[in-house]
Amino acid sequence: MSPAETLLSGIGVGTGSASGPVARMAPVPALPAPRAVADPEAETAAVRAALAAVAAELSTRAARVTGAAAEVLAAQAMMAEDPALADTAVVAVRDDGLDAPHALDRACATFRQSLLAAGGYFAERAADLADIRDRALCHLLGVPAPGLPDPGHPHVLVAEELAPADTALLDPARVLAVVTERGGPTSHTAILAKALGLPAVVGCAGAAGLTDGRPVLVDAAAGSVELTPSDDAVARAQERERARLARASAAHGPGRTADGHPVALLVNLGGLAELDGAAAADAEGVGLFRTEFLYLDRAEAPSFEEQRAAYRRVFTAFAGRRVVVRTLDAGADKPLPFVSSADEENPALGIRGLRTARRAPELLDTQLAAIAAAARELDADVRVMAPMVALPAEAAWFAGRARSHGLASAGSMVEVPAAALRAEELAAACDFLSIGTNDLAQYTFAADRGLGELAELLDPWQPALLSLVAATARAGAAAGKPVGVCGEAAADPELALVLVGLGITSLSAAPACLPEVRAALTAHTRARCEDLAALALNAPDATTARDLVRERVGG
Amino acid sequence: MTLPATVTVRTTVGSASGLHARPASLFVQAAVRAAAPVRIGRPGEAAVDARSLLSVMSLAARHGEELELTLAEGAEDGARAALDELAALLRQDLDAAGQVAR
Numbered sequence: 135m136s137p138a139e140t141l142l143s144g145i146g147v148g149t150g151s152a153s154g155p156v157a158r159m160a161p162v163p164a165l166p167a168p169r170a171v172a173d174p175e176a177e178t179a180a181v182r183a184a185l186a187a188v189a190a191e192l193s194t195r196a197a198r199v200t201g202a203a204a205e206v207l208a209a210q211a212m213m214a215e216d217p218a219l220a221d222t223a224v225v226a227v228r229d230d231g232l233d234a235p236h237a238l239d240r241a242c243a244t245f246r247q248s249l250l251a252a253g254g255y256f257a258e259r260a261a262d263l264a265d266i267r268d269r270a271l272c273h274l275l276g277v278p279a280p281g282l283p284d285p286g287h288p289h290v291l292v293a294e295e296l297a298p299a300d301t302a303l304l305d306p307a308r309v310l311a312v313v314t315e316r317g318g319p320t321s322h323t324a325i326l327a328k329a330l331g332l333p334a335v336v337g338c339a340g341a342a343g344l345t346d347g348r349p350v351l352v353d354a355a356a357g358s359v360e361l362t363p364s365d366d367a368v369a370r371a372q373e374r375e376r377a378r379l380a381r382a383s384a385a386h387g388p389g390r391t392a393d394g395h396p397v398a399l400l401v402n403l404g405g406l407a408e409l410d411g412a413a414a415a416d417a418e419g420v421g422l423f424r425t426e427f428l429y430l431d432r433a434e435a436p437s438f439e440e441q442r443a444a445y446r447r448v449f450t451a452f453a454g455r456r457v458v459v460r461t462l463d464a465g466a467d468k469p470l471p472f473v474s475s476a477d478e479e480n481p482a483l484g485i486r487g488l489r490t491a492r493r494a495p496e497l498l499d500t501q502l503a504a505i506a507a508a509a510r511e512l513d514a515d516v517r518v519m520a521p522m523v524a525l526p527a528e529a530a531w532f533a534g535r536a537r538s539h540g541l542a543s544a545g546s547m548v549e550v551p552a553a554a555l556r557a558e559e560l561a562a563a564c565d566f567l568s569i570g571t572n573d574l575a576q577y578t579f580a581a582d583r584g585l586g587e588l589a590e591l592l593d594p595w596q597p598a599l600l601s602l603v604a605a606t607a608r609a610g611a612a613a614g615k616p617v618g619v620c621g622e623a624a625a626d627p628e629l630a631l632v633l634v635g636l637g638i639t640s641l642s643a644a645p646a647c648l649p650e651v652r653a654a655l656t657a658h659t660r661a662r663c664e665d666l667a668a669l670a671l672n673a674p675d676a677t678t679a680r681d682l683v684r685e686r687v688g689g
Numbered sequence: 690m691t692l693p694a695t696v697t698v699r700t701t702v703g704s705a706s707g708l709h710a711r712p713a714s715l716f717v718q719a720a721v722r723a724a725a726p727v728r729i730g731r732p733g734e735a736a737v738d739a740r741s742l743l744s745v746m747s748l749a750a751r752h753g754e755e756l757e758l759t760l761a762e763g764a765e766d767g768a769r770a771a772l773d774e775l776a777a778l779l780r781q782d783l784d785a786a787g788q789v790a791r
Contacts, residue, residue, distance in 0.1 A: 205711060205714075206710070208714070209710045209711065209714040209742070212714055212717065212718075212742045213742055213743055216741050216742050216743045216744075217738070217740070217741060218737075218738065218741035218743050218744045219743055245743045245747060248747040248749075249746060249747065251749075252746070252747065252749030253749075254706070254707070254709070255706050255707065255709035255710070256707075256709050256746055256747075256749050258709075258710075259709070259710050259746065262710075263743075
């Protein structure tokens, strides 16, 4: 292998590094073209053998884990070996002349449909059948099983891109680092890696050539993947990692700069599954509580009572601390059958966020009422904010509605350039502003935030993005209203210094990212942060901005 | 001795969230161990094989719903006891961890 091929580059996520053997995630196989069946007995035998193999595989995995995970896998193994599943496939071969892959596909789809139709807990198991179908299809086609690899030892996970479903199953005890071929700085993989505190390199096209077992060294700060690293390189990386962890664990408590200027450090919260981890984090509260999880994958909006119960749990866990609840951000990539219009040609620019609420105000009213009811029962410092605000009038409308429900503090997200450009009027119309840097970058640069190829435009160090952050922070300061940042930018310790220098008053990120951000703040005065901000703001491009600040910080 | 006719026992679903994956798999495991094939369904509707987890789950039986367990004519007489055991199992809340000895 030539020297040029021993170092792959991509977009680093986080600041850590890790080394270990590669384990690849295999893609889901496509159904091959149908073929004429000459020997039905051979087709049915192949289906039965594939399902038996999947059942055995799942039982083996079930035996390796305990508790709820073991029960779920054991139940899934029972489904794979269920005679009714094989019989349905056999009927498809005998009566309709389907080949083994298509008969299997139909049988799994049949039961999947009936579980989906049953709804509730039953529908949640429909994904098990999709997984059985994929696994059995792999056996039929003689290709590796799809999904997360399970080599039985710690590994560097390499994939084309991770889906949200994969990320929920990822075991941080086994995965040392993540490398994906696609994805940008705000992709699912990046967000997950941050949440788990795993070093990651995304948008790394060269990762396509990585094979199972290959030793690699992943350096998130450098955005590089070194192939077959020397013992020396691994040892140096481990030393840097030890120093980084020591720095991060040295500072505790509320965020402040070296000269005592307070910067609230808050966590992002996306669902009740994350609640325990978020509440246990050393943070001053929740800076972004995304409420979409209550609404997704359902035919009707959640009831007042159901919502109140969920909010009560969050406010209980954060008793005495701040919780900023973002109201429903539906539309675009998160369509809901009960509000979204089906035929938008350009959903990212369509009826989403607060625009949905203006179209269906009863949804927003139910949500605000449930938040207010739960807030009255508990002593958390509850604030609400609206997503996708473009006009000061929208901010005023939302604040008025929130107050009518008895919620004293109502803010606006700044994700649309228009909102940042008129931040003074926006700040005057509500109680606080919170900049969502991921969407603000997407709309400022007209670049789809999911496209790895546009990663350069989505880089949170882009000086144009920082200009909008600066304008918003200035407007907030003039109006005496706090301005926070709750996008991925807040998780980068060096960029966090720049944001504070621009006048940002709170930073909200995944819990795992806060210790390093806190440590960076305690090491720099506010004046120093202002110098760094000027450096980044005046840089000609994102790379130069990052390099200049890093050089000055001495990282 | 074999049964001269089909035997049917009625029972209600005791599991708090219905006969979904966990309760259904505990029930199906017991049905597999039973001395004779048992069918399960709503009274007056087509019954399914109680040894098939997917079929049992596809019934989408909710908490408190009445179900029928049936032994076919010609089953061993001793299978009747298994039918009663299965009916009793369904009446329990199989969602509550630790209630069922396995």
